[in-house]
Amino acid sequence: MQSIPLEYYLALSGVLFSIGAIGVLTRRNAIIIFMCIELMLNSVNLTLVAFSSFLGNSAGQIFVFFVMTVAAAEAAIGLAIILALFRNKQTVYVDEVNLMRW
């Protein structure tokens, strides 16, 4: 069966990771930064699944399972932090939150 080489999946994953990094570095809205972090986590997941399927080893897919769990926990905590931030400062733009800036 003719199939896609592993490098294509890795290159796609690298491109998606870079797009996520651009989002984290340039956007100001904390919720969008949070979503960009999810995007980067997912691109790494794609790498793990690709290696797992190409090497015939299930460890990669188990790791993806754990990454999904940690991402769910991160979503709950991160959004609670954003809500608390909005309640105290009335903003979610990260450059307006400069209480700890030196």
Place this chain on the structure above:
Amino acid sequence: MSLVSGAFFVFAVCAVASALVMVTRKSPVASAVGLITHFFCLSGLYLTLQAQLLAALQILVYAGAIMVLVTFVIMLLNLGEEEKLAQKLNVRNIVGIVMAGLLGVQIIAFLIMQRGELTQLSPNAEVIGSVNELGRVLFTDYLFPFEAVSLLLLAAVVGSVVLAKRNLES
């Protein structure tokens, strides 16, 4: 071109396009919809890798649970639109785009230099992606991490309740 190759290219283009939509839109709701589309494309990519359980979990956990939470918070905060990325190209944004672009170029260049021999899926890829096999491995070899993750989830539940309370004294 086989069906799997065609599906890969369709889902790959769709995934990159929806990721770009997510990063560039100024409305948070548009970004969230882009990210949901992205998760569906990734689920399709997992299917081309014969990881059926993860494809289902991707939609259930990410597109279902996490993005519902994110859109809920967006609606709760009733956010206006951020200034668009292109309209405010200050030094910080340019440096950020250049750094992340360099990161991407580095990854691609590394891949081009390393020529791998892995051009076929492993013959037992279909077996290891199944619910049966992943469940067996998860509850035997990875039992301790599985239990540790349940503690992590408990800590996250307690932490989010504490953070979401208005004041702790009352």
